[in-house]
């Protein structure tokens with residue numbers, strides 16, 4: 207398959223953000239491959255603000271697909287059949303016309319290597335019937351296509367119409383035989399896209415998905431600065447490391463969704479939606495964070511319960527010290543708590559053990575997993 211994205215030249219490469227130059231890195235739901243950077247979709251809250259890359263609108267490749275594939279499968283944290291994989295979720299959209307041939311190419315390479323890992327493809331762009339048929343040819347990897355849909359209709363915040371994502375979801379669901387489809391309902395911003403009508407629309411759309419996952423807004427300093435520079439009303443008085451969604455708004459949203467859709471379960475966590483869709487235990491070990499499981503069907507709860515077990519302390523100690531921990535890890539009913547391991551190494555450990563791994567210096571509080579408390583502005 208011919209590349210449709212130009213490979214970046216060495217002069218440009220020198221100017222690229224160092225965090226983008228390495229195409230392989232851990233993000234929360236998996237080891238992520240991102241050798242194509244640049245996106246024209248201009249969502250105001252895009253994570254590319256964090257990499258100083260928001261103005262690069264034309265996707266460019268850092269290297270060939272073959273080189274990227276080799277780097278990925280030989281990466282120190284990649285484990286065949288275990289590590290969840292994410293394609294192009296940091297700096298472009300995998301289904302853009304010029305990017306999607308690379309997405310299909312990578313999926314084919316992973317599949318032909320006989321790997322059975324979970325693979326996540328997250329898009330808000332158009333998906334055709336031909337794309338679905340290509341996804342259906344995959345036999346080994348467990349593919350989930352997550353369609354980002356917000357229902358936001360303010361073009362300053364989100365220039366791309368939500369109807370594009372809605373149509374892609376329906377297309378994917380109609381043809382799904384060897385892959386699963388998740389309605390990725392985000393970012394939900396109280397006062398902007400969480401009216402009863404917005405929730406009713408999303409609940410109806412969820413009939414075209416195997417699972418729904420929702421989340422709030424990732425409102426970091428760089429994104430807040432962009433909002434200010436564009437005169438976009440700021441949704442919160444604060445920025446935060448985790449996604450923002452006040453608890454009472456979350457509870458109302460779950461209640462209204464549940465009243466209107468009793469068929470497609472809704473999850474707080476991406477990996478839980480993926481796990482449910484593929485009938486497997488949550489690879490992120492969220493089972494210990496019991497309050498996250500309140501929306502989960504009992505059949506899925508049983509699958510996670512059967513798989514979830516505390517790691518052996520001696521084996522865990524050895525693994526942690528080999529990775530660079532500075533003291534014995536503590537294991538409680540919710541998580542392993544470790545000091546001295548950065549995010550990358552904690553995710554590696556988490557996926558190796560199927561048990562949550564938290565940093566001792568950044569404590570998680572009950573009912574606040576992955577969600578910061580927020581004061582609304584809107």
Ligand code: SF4
Nearest residue numbers: 478492493499502510
């Ligand atoms: S039981 Fe809990 S951890 Fe497992 S998939 Fe459901 S919500 Fe996630």
